[in-house]
Amino acid sequence: MKIDEIDRRILLELLKDSRLSMRELAKKVNLSAPSVAERVRKLESEGIIEGYTLDINYKKLGLGIECLVEVTLKNGEYERFKKFIERDSRAVFCYRIAGRACYMVKLRLAALHELEEFINEVINYAETVSHIILSEVKMKNSSLEQL
CATH class of the missing domain: 1.10.10 (Arc Repressor Mutant, subunit A)
Structure with missing residues (x-):
């Protein structure tokens, strides 16, 4: 449209x-x-507006640690990982990506040991690289400005 x-x-x-x-x-x-x-x-x-969202301050709820995890699967274990990540309450999003890694996952955590637990849960079939999010740059523009 x-x-x-x-x-x-x-x-x-x-x-x-x-x-x-x-x-x-x-x-x-x-x-x-x-x-x-x-x-x-x-x-x-027309499906352009799909819904209305709520912004939650997760830090105030005790979930103040956010990290991005690159996940590279061993032996093509895509279905196994998809089943795991779909049910993992720590995962905010999971994208299939191009490049060295297979997936980019954002986790929201209360404590760093939860990141270690996540890594330990996938270590048998995936390699991970973790990036702790220190701060966010609030974007002042919108993709709508391209239209």
Whole structure:
């Protein structure tokens, strides 16, 4: 689906605050609330808006350690690893990647010993390289700006 400048502005505003009412969103994009509601409904029905998310401060919940783990599988154990990682509550995301490693996994942990446990759980069929996340650079741009 092609989107126009108004749709793009609606998406950018919802990225900033997905809890905006249709009336508030309408003011920000200079349209009537019913017009904005119809555009949002269309963006949802076309699958462009897939859902609305919640930002949780995991550090305040005791999960203050984040790390990226490169996972390189031995002997093509892809299915075994996929079954393992799908059920691992420490995993935030897991991407199949190109390059030396097979997967990039982000873990959210309460303590470093949990990283060691993760490594020990896959050591028989995978090699790992771990990267502790020290801080995050908050991006000020959006991929929507490419449209």
